Amino acid sequence: MEEFEETYHKCPICGGTKLIYDPTRGEIICAECGYVIREREIDRGPEWRAFTPEEREKRSRVGAPITRLTPDSLSTDIDWRSKDAAGREIGLKKKIEMLRLRKWHIRARVQSSIERNLSQASIELERLGSQLGLPQYAMDRALEIYKKALETGLVRGRSIESVMAAAVYAACREKKIPRTLDEIAKYTRAGRKDVARCYRLLVRETQVKVPLPSPIDFAPRIGELLKLSTQTIKKAIEILKKAQEMGLTAGKDPAGLAAAAIYIAALLSGEVRTQKEVARAAQVTEVTVRNRYKELAKKLKIKLPIR
């Protein structure tokens, strides 16, 4: 486990020691050469500990209440004093959260079951978030969403796991953190189908507003996976913007569109990547990249360099 932490103190490409953590993408990037040292890929195992010290600290501030260490004592310790166990003042945000929780408790008189549920859910969230390399604020939001779901009675009859996965997905969408449903479902015992259903329910039944996924959000991630220059990525985004204006993006898989734009931009700037490479980075097939890029090139009248 620990060896990963050692590995990532230095950039394996240029040897630079200044590593930057980008919380929106959950990536560690070398400040000197831009190499993505650690990114979220689909086949990541449990070696999620390899984060920067800042991140570790941030993570640890999740704090005692929702840590796996104290699942059972959560119920009695978490609430309604504005101080934590050590007597320190806790954050305003958390305070508000707790007040809400408490209000609900009193009304519903089912304290223990709610709390048991939440504690279980928190453990699940911690696990999921870690494996997906999510930043803390996304996990906070996921928990809020989950609580909302709980208040609405959504969880009843469904597994905590699948609802939490749905909440995490919703939080990611809301915060524009590009994680696909597949990625999230991969780390959940509940099937993808279940998670998708819960997610839809969640959006309908609670007032969680989720912006539509835009291919533009996917482009930087794909570009970085392929180690493309920022100019190329910008070019891809330009293409996508134009495509959106012309209404070419409706109903299409945003990842596929982003992949196509990246592919075109790469060709145009001479940083050629094969369709296969692009497809793998975007988690779509070659065929989709092909179809999309043909379509984009034609409709936007982009002249491609002849090889």
Add this chain to the structure above:
DNA sequence: AAGACGAAAGTGGTTGA
């Protein structure tokens, strides 16, 4: 040998009766 291309059949999800 590897990449690009496109056709055809299969798959999962959405929509509307």
Add this chain to the structure above:
DNA sequence: TCAACAACTTTCGTCTT
């Protein structure tokens, strides 16, 4: 709940580099 439908995937043969 079921069938139709569009988008995406899988697979495969062919052409190009």
